[in-house]
Amino acid sequence: MSLGSKKLQTGSFVHHLTSRSRRGSKLRRTVIAGLMLTSMVDMFSLLVIFLLQSFSNSPEVVTLQKGLVLPSAMSTSASKDAPVLAVSNEDVILDQINFGNASIVAKNPTALAKKLFEIKQSWETAHPNEEFAGDIHLQADKGLPSSLVTQFVQVLVNQGFSSVNLAVVGASR
Amino acid sequence: MGVSVNQGQGGKRSLDAELNLVPFIDLLSMCICFLLMTAVWLEIGAIQIHQLFGSKPAAADEKKTVEVKIRWLSESKLLAEFVRDGQVVQQFEATGATPVEMKASLDTHMNQVIGPLGFAGADGLEMIGKVHSNSRISYGDVISVLDVLKSFGVGSLALLPEEG
Numbered sequence: 254m255s256l257g258s259k260k261l262q263t264g265s266f267v268h269h270l271t272s273r274s275r276r277g278s279k280l281r282r283t284v285i286a287g288l289m290l291t292s293m294v295d296m297f298s299l300l301v302i303f304l305l306q307s308f309s310n311s312p313e314v315v316t317l318q319k320g321l322v323l324p325s326a327m328s329t330s331a332s333k334d335a336p337v338l339a340v341s342n343e344d345v346i347l348d349q350i351n352f353g354n355a356s357i358v359a360k361n362p363t364a365l366a367k368k369l370f371e372i373k374q375s376w377e378t379a380h381p382n383e384e385f386a387g388d389i390h391l392q393a394d395k396g397l398p399s400s401l402v403t404q405f406v407q408v409l410v411n412q413g414f415s416s417v418n419l420a421v422v423g424a425s426r
Numbered sequence: 427m428g429v430s431v432n433q434g435q436g437g438k439r440s441l442d443a444e445l446n447l448v449p450f451i452d453l454l455s456m457c458i459c460f461l462l463m464t465a466v467w468l469e470i471g472a473i474q475i476h477q478l479f480g481s482k483p484a485a486a487d488e489k490k491t492v493e494v495k496i497r498w499l500s501e502s503k504l505l506a507e508f509v510r511d512g513q514v515v516q517q518f519e520a521t522g523a524t525p526v527e528m529k530a531s532l533d534t535h536m537n538q539v540i541g542p543l544g545f546a547g548a549d550g551l552e553m554i555g556k557v558h559s560n561s562r563i564s565y566g567d568v569i570s571v572l573d574v575l576k577s578f579g580v581g582s583l584a585l586l587p588e589e590g
Contacts, residue, residue: 298454304458329473330472395566399561400587402565407587419572420472
């Protein structure tokens with residue numbers, strides 16, 4: 254299936270190209286490159302197989318906040334569909350609402366606690382016959398002091414979110 | 427580059443068929459484009475922690491659990507205690523100047539402790555990991571410790587405030 258210049262039955266087309274080239278510049282060499290179709294199809298097939306293997310059809314429930322560097326871990330579990338609290342060096346963001354600087358919010362978490370309570374109440378209204386599981390995602394920057402992150406975990410637990418999913422980037426062994 | 431179905435002898439059709447390459451390459455290209463656009467390069471997972479504040483396990487269950495308490499003594503040293511029935515049955519100190527060294531040290535010690543004691547579910551024991559945070563320790567380092575605990579079968583993890 255090789256379409257190299259030798260096997261390709263280009264005939265008059267090659268003749269046309271070479272004669273045109275000679276007409277333009279007698280000194281310039283004519284280069285006619287043939288496409289190696291077998292290799293190309295092999296490469297395409299390998300690419301498709303690789304991409305199919307890494308394909309995931311599960312919906313992305315956690316979107317990474319800008320400027321936030323997550324820690325990496327090997328023993329991770331799949332993300333659940335739950336609200337996301339993002340804590341970075343600058344901001345604390347819950348449900349697209351920015352609550353301000355992390356250390357200030359940790360000292361006075363009233364607004365954050367109120368929003369968490371609203372989320373819990375809306376969930377309970379939407380699921381009247383189910384028990385509240387208390388799932389929430391916590392995205393925290395890996396450079397933050399662990400005591401600061403623990404303060405946010407305490408706030409979450411106090412508002413009934415006892416199952417905290419610490420978001421991490423999956424690392425291979 | 428099209429389909430060639432040669433006429434065989436006696437007017438019969440030959441079984442040797444060439445692959446129609448142009449639509450085949452088109453299809454492969456489209457597959458590659460679609461998969462490249464929908465590929466997820468950054469896999470975000472989660473380490474689940476169950477905070478245990480205010481909830482005391484039942485007495486019968488309490489006997490079947492081993493608590494792994496971890497707290498930092500300094501930036502390069504942490505203490506791990508294995509508590510069963512309220513008593514420390516085993517403890518070790520893991521040291522490491524860098525997070526990688528600390529993780530490796532913790533991994534080695536956990537291997538030594540958990541192996542002979544048979545904590546990993548053989549006796550029907552459940553391991554509970556309690557990691558105390560420290561203002562001098564970054565969240566990334568705490569996550570690497572939680573990761574090691576989880577890899578050793580510690581089912582229930584809790585992130586607790588700094589002691590003292």
